[in-house]
Amino acid sequence: MKTPHFYAVIIGSEILNGRREDKHFLYIRDALLRLGHTLFSSFTIKDDPLLIHNTFAMIKNDSNAVMFSFGGIGSTPDDLTRQIAADVFSDGILVPHEQFTRDIMERFGDAAYPHRIHMADLPKNSLLLPNVVNNMSGFYLEDRYFFMPGFPEMSHPMVEEALTKFYPQATKTYRRTLIAQTSENTLIDVMEKMDTRVDFSSLPMINGGNPMVEISVASEEEELCEYSFHLFVEALKAKSISYEMIKNN
DSSP: OOSOEEEEEEEOHHHHTTSSOOOSHHHHHHHHHHTTOOEEEEEEEOSOHHHHHHHHHHHHTSTTEEEEEESOOSSSTTOOHHHHHHHHHSOSOEEEOHHHHHHHHHHHGGGGTTTGGGGGEEETTOEEEOOTTTSOOEEEETTTEEEEOSOHHHHHHHHHHHHHHHOOOOOOOEEEEEEESSOGGGGHHHHTTOOTTOEEEEEEEEETTEEEEEEEEEESSHHHHHHHHHHHHHHHHHTTOOEEEEOOO
């Protein structure tokens, strides 16, 4: 895998209809940033089978995808994630996970039947993500598709476990940033020259009615970052446009 593309899928009609507030997006964004990663995309979707299936399938089509899915792995009829994960990422068959089955039986005894025991029905080749709250595990496939409960106190330690084990530190990225006293339209010709290995952004702003733009350039290659940033600086100097360098963290 090249640079991982991190996806967050937050499943819960209760978030979209206002009954609960999302606790996952800011957490996963910041957890990745601490390690030098960034989110590639985030989706908050309702408990709809087709929507969940299509979202998972789209992510699977990205060969660099790493997915963190929150919600829908319990034992009630609206918990759809386990079966859809099997449909999209495996052969569609759920099989009882031996260790998870034992954990459920140890916690609930006879009350594990007839419903709770099915939380252990997972896609083939699933491995467990430990649940520090009640030992009712999440699971993962191929070391890059991670499925967790919707409860933040359960799922967030699972994210930390997965990142620590599989994605502990990103490749260093070099970044240069400036704010110029002009509109972004002035610099489009330079933007069109950016190498595909360069991650650049143009953020327009207004200050006292005057247009401004923040230009940020980043690359895993320091020389390429410096060269690309220099193109913007030279274009501004050539047009006598003032700018301010911004310190990057």
